[in-house]
Amino acid sequence: MNSIRQVPSRMKSKMSETSLGEERDRFEKQQLSSISKAINSTETPVKEKHARRIILGTHREKGAYTFWSYAIGLPLSSNAILSWKFCHVLHKVLRDGHPNTLQDCMRHYSNIAETGTLWGNLRDKYGYGQLVSLYTKLLCSKLAFHTTHPEIRANLEATDEVLERTAGTDINNVFQLTVEVFDYMDTELRLAESVLRQLNTSIAISTLTSGQCKLAPLIQVIQDCSHLYHYTVKLLFKLHACLPADTLQGHRERFHDQFHRQVD
Template identity: 40%
Template sequence: MSVNKNRSSTVYLNQLITNIPLRQKIADQNDRDKFEWNQWQSATKAINNVEVSPKEKHVRNLILGTFRLEGSRLFWSMMIRINIESHPVIGWKFCYIIHRLLRDGHKNNGVQQNYSLLSYRYCNLIIAKLKFHERNPIFTGNLTMNEYKDIRRLFNDNFNSYFQLCIELFDYMEAILNLVQVIFKSLDQSRSNSMTAAGQCRLNPLIVCIQDSSLLYDYIVKVLFKLHEGLSGDVLQDHRQRLIDQFQRLKCFYAQSSTLQYFSNLIKIPVLPENPPNFNVKEDLKNYQTPVAIVNTSSSDSSQVMEDLLIDISDDTKSTLRATFSDNLLENETMYNRAQDISDLEQTLLQYDTMLKQNRSETDDLHRTIVIKDAELIAERD
């Protein structure tokens, strides 16, 4: 019998993946423990503070683990124990492993899962905001301008600077509208609404989006009017078309938000006109009205709860309470003593809570030290 010595012994990752049965349950607890321990070993050997590249065998094992479990829940639970923020090399290796899992791992590692697409779009928005402020330090974090009240006087008659600024304003607005789109789409898919806890969890960031988008739209309109003073209409055709597209999406965003009860007491949502301004007509600038979003900061969540409780108490109930306190001084004194006892207990509880936080902090430090020492020991063994 002849043996082909030139035959490669390499087993490719996709060959291993095809041999893994989907939804294979780990019936035996010992097998489950062994599998999880094996994954943990690969995770700590691939993601540690030793400045060497992760070994491919450990990376492959983590990838195969996502196919075994049809997702990356185990991986993320392990990442909590690794303390990614504790060392820059750990953070760097973590990014590489995530890249590999998204590229080669099970499909449920990606943006199909629950909040993944929402978080992805939110991260894009944050990056767009950081880039915008890095390039335009004249704008504060809340998009007001430090020294200038009119954006049309920012660069005098330097139309090249206005042209570039307009593009960056468009990009910032695009990131906001993309996040808005996936938030509303996720509500439709999950059958949540604005008066459920899950719905409000997703809708809450839109308050900031309404604030920022109203300012961005105002800046874009004024910059475009400025550009039309010095550049031909043909040069600005793409800018005008981009504004029209964003105007329609923004108008839909405001209209849809206005129908949700959740926003009714939190923010005054701007109302956009039927059509965007005509930049070829200078009179449209005089008729243009700046959209204003006003956030209601008069009451906090806790005060609102108290207000609701007060509303629920009728006048008859209040009268009954007054009569009770007036007619029974002994009971009133007893209630006062109980209130004093409660206050003393709360003070004691705060003291214990402070001590508990200190103990937790010390425990966390010990855990970090153990993980670091464990990683160093594993690296030495390898």
């Protein structure tokens, strides 16, 4: 009776490597397809299914290496709408991607900032240039804040205990953290205000794909602001328990200003 020969371990290893290589190729092609469909020069909002695949890709590889390997080659300096949609996707990736996405994106901080500087000095007929400039400032603020305070995730969903630990017991640190949160909130509100000002809050314009393209990122802005507002309330209570009221007059004025800008 003939016995079944076992596959040599060396051959098994080669077969496994081939399988992994093919799987990696499929993954990269799928990511490239999703990125090219999500980030383009067509004035339409980013489709959720394409952004979701990019986000899932960061969880699969535990980072944003593949995303950036393709994103770095996008012609951001040639088209403001493409740059706007890039910012929108990056905002989503930072909020909902794998935690390692933050450090991968931080490596490209200068590229993001340079894109904003470029479009801040240019004018395009659709008004996206100025919006891209503001959006990149928001993204750079997000990157800087969460790199400085890694215990607070980029989706800003931190418990009161995490915020308490981040603030610490030194009142000077609490004071500084409050300023940083105010600054972070300002970048969010400036972007939202500029988008709404351009659209002039017209219902007719907001129902067009061009209007939706500009409005779509405000979902992430609202999500960010809701958490930042909660942080400022908690931190201000902590500060007022330790410092004289007149010392915090500037903080209260900033809080009132940001509160009214959110509800107006």
